[in-house]
């Protein structure tokens with residue numbers, strides 16, 4: 574059975590993968606994450622998930638490598654990680670009263686056979702009407718500045734939601750575990 578590698582710098586993806594109780598190594602994939610002209614958000618996250626896995630194939634040549642990438646789509650905007658209070662505030666102001674769809678690309682690369690399974694999972698969040706004061710209070714309490722969309726759904730972020738739609742909340746948090754279990758099974762790894 575090939576050893577498992579998570580191609581990610583995200584602590585949240587590591588926490589999610591640990592739920593499956595299989596040993597794994599992780600390494601940060603250094604790739605250019607910019608969107609190509611004319612590329613849809615779902616094509617982009619599928620491509621970037623694969624690139625994150627493939628960039629580590631030289632270092633892990635007989636492994637199953639997991640890559641993932643997320644984009645938050647609000648109308649014609651793509652919301653990335655805010656990295657600051659000001660940008661997070663702007664993202665949540667734009668999301669207030671609206672719906673944001675999180676597209677999460679997932680790739681499982683068998684670097685020995687050079688075969689790759691790829692998918693994109695959608696999860697939609699409907700936001701409450703939020704005042705500037707509520708947004709400030711939330712951001713000071715949770716500081717979700719390394720999270721696309723500027724919240725942590727597993728934490729206080731839930732208080733910002735009017736409702737959600739989607740089949741796997743782990744895809745919202747960053748790594749779609751239900752689909753990943755299918756892919757691992759396809760690659761010969763049984764979970765549980």
Ligand SMILES: C[n+]1cn([C@@H]2O[C@H](COP(=O)(O)OP(=O)(O)OP(=O)(O)O)[C@@H](O)[C@H]2O)c2nc(N)[nH]c(=O)c21
Pocket residue numbers: 580581582583584585586601602625641642643644654675719720721722724725726727730745746747748
């Ligand atoms: C909506 N949401 C997004 N994120 C994080 O936002 C980031 C999306 O950004 P990314 O897909 O570009 O990944 P990142 O650059 O962090 O890591 P990489 O794998 O090395 O490329 C991921 O780290 C997600 O885990 C979230 N993290 C948590 N804990 N909770 C959430 O609700 C949540």
